[in-house]
Amino acid sequence: MPTAPxxxxxxxxxxxxxxxxxxWCPRNWARADGQLLAISxxxxxxxxxxxxxxxxxxxxxxxxxxxxxxxxxxxxxxGLTNYNLGQVGGVETVTLVTPQIPAHSHSGHIVxxxxxxDKSSTNGTVLARTLTSPTYAVTTPDTAMANGTVQTxxxxxxxxxxxxxxxxxxxxxxxxxxxxxxxx
Numbered sequence: 001m002p003t004a005p006x007x008x009x010x011x012x013x014x015x016x017x018x019x020x021x022x023x024w025c026p027r028n029w030a031r032a033d034g035q036l037l038a039i040s041x042x043x044x045x046x047x048x049x050x051x052x053x054x055x056x057x058x059x060x061x062x063x064x065x066x067x068x069x070x071x072x073x074x075x076x077x078x079g080l081t082n083y084n085l086g087q088v089g090g091v092e093t094v095t096l097v098t099p100q101i102p103a104h105s106h107s108g109h110i111v112x113x114x115x116x117x118d119k120s121s122t123n124g125t126v127l128a129r130t131l132t133s134p135t136y137a138v139t140t141p142d143t144a145m146a147n148g149t150v151q152t153x154x155x156x157x158x159x160x161x162x163x164x165x166x167x168x169x170x171x172x173x174x175x176x177x178x179x180x181x182x183x184x
Contacts, residue, residue: 012175025173034065093160
């Protein structure tokens with residue numbers, strides 16, 4: 001029977017976050033779901049996390065809550081926003097308002113043309129019937145149809161749209177015990 005690689009057999013670092021493909025955390029690990037832990041029972045982990053992820057700092061502290069969240073690196077990349085350790089943000093849906101939509105227009109063009117009208121056939125025409133005794137003049141002077149434009153109204157309705165990248169839900173767990181990490 002094959003054995004796991006040496007790195008998988010070694011003890012984790014206290015506070016290490018690891019993804020698991022099953023719906024439970026191994027012994028001495030806890031779900032990264034924001035749960036509060038007692039400082040008195042987890043002093044080593046508290047010395048690393050403090051109240052970065054919550055808790056009162058006197059009797060409790062919180063584990064990171066990665067439910068429905070994507071972790072990002074703290075700090076600032078070139079030309080990017082600074083993110084502090086433990087900071088949360090983002091939304092699941094976004095509603096765009098008019099100032100956020102780039103200026104644009106929708107238009108149409110109506111082209112007029114000259115055609116000969118036929119007064120003898122009224123089938124399928126609106127407000128027309130065969131003339132037995134005309135009320136209006138039977139002949140009218142030729143009139144050129146004018147070109148025109150069409151303007152549309154606003155659209156959109158301020159409805160939110162989804163704002164999530166493609167995702168795969170997995171189980172983040174925190175090592176409660178293990179090797180205390182040393183700084184470089």
